[in-house]
Amino acid sequence: MEADGRVALHNVTVRYGRRVALEALSGEFAAGSLTAVVGANGAGKSTLLAAIAGVVKLAKGVVDCAAHRRLAYLPQLTAIDRDYPLTVAELIALGGWHEFGAFRSPGTALRARAADAAEGVGLAEKLGRPIAEISVGELQRALFARLVLQDAALILLDEPFAAIDAQTVPVLLDQVMRWHREGRTVIAVMHDLDLVQARFPATLVLARRCLAWGPTETALPAMAA
Amino acid sequence: MSLHALIVEPFQTLAFMRSALVACLALALMNGAVGTLLVLRRMSLDGEVLGHAVMPGAAVGFLYAGPSPLWLSLGGLASGLAVAALAGLVTHGGARRDAGLVAFYLVALSLGVALVAWRGSNVDVMRVLFGTVLAIDQPALLEIATVSSVIVLVIAALYRPLAVGAFDPAFLRTVGVRAPYGAVFSVLVVLALVASFQAFGTLLAVGPMLLPAAAARSWGLGAAGSMVLATDFGLAASVTGLLVSYHVNLPSGPAIVLAAGLLFAISLAAANLLRRLAPIIGQAV
Numbered sequence: 069m070e071a072d073g074r075v076a077l078h079n080v081t082v083r084y085g086r087r088v089a090l091e092a093l094s095g096e097f098a099a100g101s102l103t104a105v106v107g108a109n110g111a112g113k114s115t116l117l118a119a120i121a122g123v124v125k126l127a128k129g130v131v132d133c134a135a136h137r138r139l140a141y142l143p144q145l146t147a148i149d150r151d152y153p154l155t156v157a158e159l160i161a162l163g164g165w166h167e168f169g170a171f172r173s174p175g176t177a178l179r180a181r182a183a184d185a186a187e188g189v190g191l192a193e194k195l196g197r198p199i200a201e202i203s204v205g206e207l208q209r210a211l212f213a214r215l216v217l218q219d220a221a222l223i224l225l226d227e228p229f230a231a232i233d234a235q236t237v238p239v240l241l242d243q244v245m246r247w248h249r250e251g252r253t254v255i256a257v258m259h260d261l262d263l264v265q266a267r268f269p270a271t272l273v274l275a276r277r278c279l280a281w282g283p284t285e286t287a288l289p290a291m292a293a
Numbered sequence: 294m295s296l297h298a299l300i301v302e303p304f305q306t307l308a309f310m311r312s313a314l315v316a317c318l319a320l321a322l323m324n325g326a327v328g329t330l331l332v333l334r335r336m337s338l339d340g341e342v343l344g345h346a347v348m349p350g351a352a353v354g355f356l357y358a359g360p361s362p363l364w365l366s367l368g369g370l371a372s373g374l375a376v377a378a379l380a381g382l383v384t385h386g387g388a389r390r391d392a393g394l395v396a397f398y399l400v401a402l403s404l405g406v407a408l409v410a411w412r413g414s415n416v417d418v419m420r421v422l423f424g425t426v427l428a429i430d431q432p433a434l435l436e437i438a439t440v441s442s443v444i445v446l447v448i449a450a451l452y453r454p455l456a457v458g459a460f461d462p463a464f465l466r467t468v469g470v471r472a473p474y475g476a477v478f479s480v481l482v483v484l485a486l487v488a489s490f491q492a493f494g495t496l497l498a499v500g501p502m503l504l505p506a507a508a509a510r511s512w513g514l515g516a517a518g519s520m521v522l523a524t525d526f527g528l529a530a531s532v533t534g535l536l537v538s539y540h541v542n543l544p545s546g547p548a549i550v551l552a553a554g555l556l557f558a559i560s561l562a563a564a565n566l567l568r569r570l571a572p573i574i575g576q577a578v
Contacts, residue, residue, distance in 0.1 A: 123466050141463060147461070148460060149459065152460035153333075155515075170470060171450065198513075
């Protein structure tokens with residue numbers, strides 16, 4: 069994996085109407101780093117990911133991100149409309165968007181890779197099922213399989229383990245660690261601080277501004293303070 | 294009465310019935326695709342509002358040129374697009390957005406009726422509210438057929454981004470799709486409503502678009518399957534509505550919308566029944 073997963077933030081500020089969601093955040097996620105973003109509700113964690121993904125407008129500042137074309141983003145599950153008539157296989161195959169684009173269908177080779185990715189997250193049996201009929205944990209597995217197919221240098225995960233059943237968490241966590249070993253940059257919004265302590269080398273503590281950012285053992289205590 | 298007299302004769306003997314049938318079939322072809330996407334994108338209310346947004350512009354067209362289809366269409370297109378742009382700006386706010394859209398809808402409808410009534414007769418008001426599907430002439434038929442063809446082709450070309458944008462808009466943005474497909478779709482909806490305006494009027498135009506699509510959605514098919522079924526439902530409702538209106542002497546637009554409404558009710562009930570029976574049938578097999 070080439071070293072283009074670096075993300076540098078310069079004075080990044082995001083507002084929703086008059087409310088400031090994120091204020092003057094500066095710093096750098098090194099290429100290949102694995103960082104947990106923690107903070108109270110409304111601390112701007114999801115906003116930060118959306119800002120890096122280019123999904124929200126910045127009021128001020130710059131996101132310097134070489135991997136702009138090779139970025140994958142897992143939104144919160146609530147952002148996905150599960151009533152949409154789509155099968156698990158079709159959802160996963162969207163990960164190959166750059167190969168087929170807006171106007172063509174996924175080819176056979178891509179569909180085979182989608183099936184492999186589904187097997188990797190334990191969904192091989194569910195490929196033909198509509199996303200409305202699978203559990204929340206299975207939907208998250210399918211979205212992870214889509215991320216695998218996206219083969220991104222920078223992976224943004226918004227609460228990847230929230231509301232997920234106990235059997236699914238280790239499967240997804242293994243995948244995150246695999247991405248980390250492959251040298252991809254991973255930034256994940258997290259609530260489970262024990263999990264952050266145990267598995268994430270770096271942590272960013274947000275409260276609209278940056279409270280602490282660095283190695284988890286030095287940064288995470290700011291969350292309790 | 295023979296089946297022939299019941300079904301074929303009205304269209305065989307009366308040219309205006311034939312024109313109405315062709316117009317309804319052309320509208321059903323585009324409405325299947327547009328309506329299904331409206332339902333899937335959870336934009337039913339937007340569709341309803343845009344249906345009425347056509348009204349003030351059509352009324353201005355009426356003031357300028359009388360009941361000329363061309364000026365009604367151009368005026369309706371202008372005000373429909375203006376409201377679509379405004380609604381596009383108001384994309385946040387949940388319940389507040391709902392209230393805003395309904396406010397648009399009421400003001401547009403009242404303004405349109407006031408303008409038409411100012412210079413026109415009660416018949417003119419009824420015409421813009423409920424349409425005159427039995428008075429479709431050749432130019433209007435041509436307009437409907439052209440718009441319907443264009444819309445079906447555009448949706449076929451843009452199907453994938455329109456579909457993905459419906460359930461996971463953030464994904465489209467992160468894979469680098471910057472084209473405003475949502476706005477393109479709103480324009481298609483306005484075009485479809487303007488084309489339906491003469492046949493169904495501002496109050497009913499959304500009916501043949503949403504009801505067959507909502508009926509088709511309850512059968513649990515994929516997006517493409519739903520579009521095909523919605524088109525079929527639209528065709529069936531058009532033929533049934535026209536025949537009922539002929540034999541029972543009812544206004545045609547409302548008869549067609551009622552037929553579509555009946556299909557919706559049957560679909561809901563049947564899909565519900567199948568869901569309940571599924572476990573029992575499953576055990577038996």
